[in-house]
Amino acid sequence: MQAPPSIDPAIEAATEAGFDLSLVDCNLILSPEERLLRHDAALELAQELRKAGESHYAQSTPAATTAR
Amino acid sequence: MHNLHLLLQRLADAQIDFVVIGGYAGVLHGSSLVTNDLDICAVLTAENIAKLRQAFANLHPVHRMTHKKLSFLDVPPDDTPLKNLYLETDNGIIDVLSTVLGLGDYSRLRKHAVEIPIFGHLCSVISLPDLITAKEAIGREKDLLAVKELRAIAAKRAQS
DSSP states (O other): OOOOOOOOOOHHHHHHTTTTTTHHHHHHHHHHHHHHHHHHHHHHHHHHHHHHHHHHHHHHHHHHHOOO | OOOOHHHHHHHHHOOOEEEHHHHHHHHHHOOOOOOOOEEEOOOHHHHHHHHHHHHHHGOOOOOTTTTTBTTTTSSTTTOOOOSSEEEEEETTEEESSEEEEETTTTHHHHHHHHEEEEEEEEEEOHHHHHHHHHHHHHOOOHHHHHHHHHHHHHHHHHHH
């Protein structure tokens, strides 16, 4: 009976830390340029979401004060 | 608008000698983590500073750490020795460091850097082992977490 294939300790540690390594696998298939473009699209989205959140809380704060 | 790759492209077009470091180098190596800025290591000679000014001239570069966000196009005067630059531009944030904690200066980084073709240029990028060393030297929680992913990437590359 064969022993199960051992998992590299580094891969195990990253998985335990919460990394979804399938994302890394996807990145490694891409060219370096594609990795940068995909990253920048994610960064842009994150910035837009942050702005939307700031705008939402800026508008909702006075209303919350009035409701008290 | 955050287009860090456009900043990188401008640096390469301007023929500045630099090494990509930090989280953006991690992305080039395959990291899934999103970073807010482009970090590079370069020798901040008067010539390189002039090239940087020219490269970012129409992107409104400012010193983001200064209270009044002084324009990089005006400050500091030419021939002022600089160790680091922390800039904000229309296309995002770029930090230019003359040394990297745990590793050393540009020449040290360049020695082990990998050459990666990006947008028609061969760009020097900090090697994966050096990036791990640098992040461990910084030692913040977020860097140590990033190291776990970088080590997994190194393991995957070794397996393939």
